[in-house]
Amino acid sequence: MGNPRMRLYVLGPAFGLPSIDADCIAAVVAVKQHCLNKNASWTLLPSHQDESLPRLYDDGEEIVGLRAIVAHLHLCDILSAGQRADLSRYD
Secondary structure, X not given: OOOOOEEEEEEOOEOOEOOOOHHHXXXXXXXXXXXXXXXXXXXXXXXXXXXXXXXXXXXXXXXXXXXXXXXXXXXXXHOOHHHHHHHHOOO
16 A cells, blocks of 8 residues: 555553543544545554644645544544534634
8 A cells, every 4th residue: 555645643652542632532533434434544653742733644734633633534524413512622
């Protein structure tokens, strides 16, 4: 499949989870689901730096924050009303 098109940076893993941050875990699930549906590759990269996370790079484009990542992946249209309401708290 070549190099992954998407790279997702999250606050480092702990306790068997991909991240210790709820937004980062949600971003992992969103990117994983998106790539599964599109048969695309991606890579998860832990970060321990003081930067805005989660951070997604998609074909050179930088997308920062859970809400922006979900919008970029066009997942809003498949979320339930309750899920969209939960996501709206990130405005």
